[in-house]
Amino acid sequence: NAGVTQTPKFQVLKTGQSMTLQCAQDMNHEYMSWYRQDPGMGLRLIHYSVGAGITDQGEVPNGYNVSRSTTEDFPLRLLSAAPSQTSVYFCASTTGQKETQYFGPGTRLLVL
Amino acid sequence: GNSVTQMEGPVTLSEEAFLTINCTYTATGYPSLFWYVQYPGEGLQLLLKATKADDKGSNKGFEATYRKETTSFHLEKGSVQVSDSAVYFCALSGNSGGSNYKLTFGKGTLLTVNP
Numbered sequence: 001n002a003g004v005t006q007t008p009k010f011q012v013l014k015t016g017q018s019m020t021l022q023c024a025q026d027m028n029h030e031y032m033s034w035y036r037q038d039p040g041m042g043l044r045l046i047h048y049s050v051g052a053g054i055t056d057q058g059e060v061p062n063g064y065n066v067s068r069s070t071t072e073d074f075p076l077r078l079l080s081a082a083p084s085q086t087s088v089y090f091c092a093s094t095t096g097q098k099e100t101q102y103f104g105p106g107t108r109l110l111v112l
Numbered sequence: 113g114n115s116v117t118q119m120e121g122p123v124t125l126s127e128e129a130f131l132t133i134n135c136t137y138t139a140t141g142y143p144s145l146f147w148y149v150q151y152p153g154e155g156l157q158l159l160l161k162a163t164k165a166d167d168k169g170s171n172k173g174f175e176a177t178y179r180k181e182t183t184s185f186h187l188e189k190g191s192v193q194v195s196d197s198a199v200y201f202c203a204l205s206g207n208s209g210g211s212n213y214k215l216t217f218g219k220g221t222l223l224t225v226n227p
Contacts, residue, residue, distance in 0.1 A: 033214070042116075042201060042217040043156075058214065090155055092215075100146075101205075101215055103155040 001026050006091050006104035013081040013111045021076040021107050023091030031094050032074040033101070036060065036087040043090065049074055081111045114139045118202045118218035125192055125225050133187040133221050135176075135202035143204040145169075145178050145185040146215070150199045159187075159200070192225045199223070 007022045025032065033048035045058030049068040063085060065077040074093075078085060088108050094101040119134040137145065147159040147169070160169030162178035162185065169176050174189045185202060202218040 035215075035217075040219060042219040043215070044217075045214055048214060092156075100158045100161065103148075103157065105155045 003027065004091055004093055004102050004104035006089075006107050008107060009105070010108045011110070013078075013109065015081060015083060015111060017081050019078050019081065021078075021089055021091075021109075023074045023076065023104060024072050025074075025091075025093040025102070026072065027093060027095075027102065028071060029093035029095050029102075030071065031096075032068070033058070033092050034064070034066065034074070034076045035090045035092065037090060037106075038087050046076065046089075078109075081109075083111050085109065086111045114143070114204060114216040116202050116204055116216055116218040118200075118221055120219070120221070122222040122224060125223070127194055127225055127227050128191045129225075131187070131189040131192045131196075131223070133200055133202075133223070135185045135187065135218060137183050137185065137202075137204050139183075139204055139216075141206065143206045145176070146203045146205070147174070147176055147185070147187050148201045148203060148217075150201065150220075152198070156201065192223070194225045194227050197223055197225045 004025045030051045034046040035043040037043045044060050047066040049055045091104040092101040115138045144163045146161045148156040149159045150156050160171040162169040165180035167178045176187045199220045201220045203215045
């Protein structure tokens with residue numbers, strides 16, 4: 001198993017550009033989520049999905065869209081990048097509410 | 113809503129010193145509690161967890177006990193090594209409303225162990 005994979009590892013964008021951060025898992029986990037990590041803030045939940053076709057907002061959803069067409073994939077879209085979205089983004093998946101969440105290696109995004 | 117408070121770092125110790133990182137939480141219902149570790153340049157990985165009151169999670173010499181009466185889940189290790197240098201996150205999941213899968217994190221504690 002590859003676990004949770006994320007691409008790209010690093011990306012530089014200009015303000016106003018759009019892009020998609022990819023996340024995939026091969027563990028057949030129903031639940032997937034996106035977090036952003038900022039210095040001194042810990043990790044904050046952006047969006048999550050409890051299964052294919054079902055998504056919901058987390059703590060900091062503004063400026064981001066998600067979709068879940070398959071169990072394996074959960075892409076995160078930035079519609080119009082802003083410098084405030086400079087961060088490290090982590091995707092995670094799990095099987096249940098009390099179970100371990102497995103994290104991808106992260107995508108480091110810099111918005112100029 | 114849920115919240116996690118952990119001691120602010122950075123924490124700097126000498127090799128073989130005793131480590132405690134305090135973590136307290138606020139949550140409704142019966143959350144599960146986790147410690148995740150992030151080594152430099154890497155993603156988060158589970159260090160240990162506890163799913164009910166009085167449970168003790170342990171891994172790689174680290175321990176933490178789920179104390180419902182004090183709403184705490186302090187991380188301890190008797191003798192740290194240089195290889196333990198990392199950022200440690202306390203987290204909880206599962207409450208009485210909304211999605212029970214969401215993780216709520218503390219802000220993280222940077223640990224540096226010197227030889």
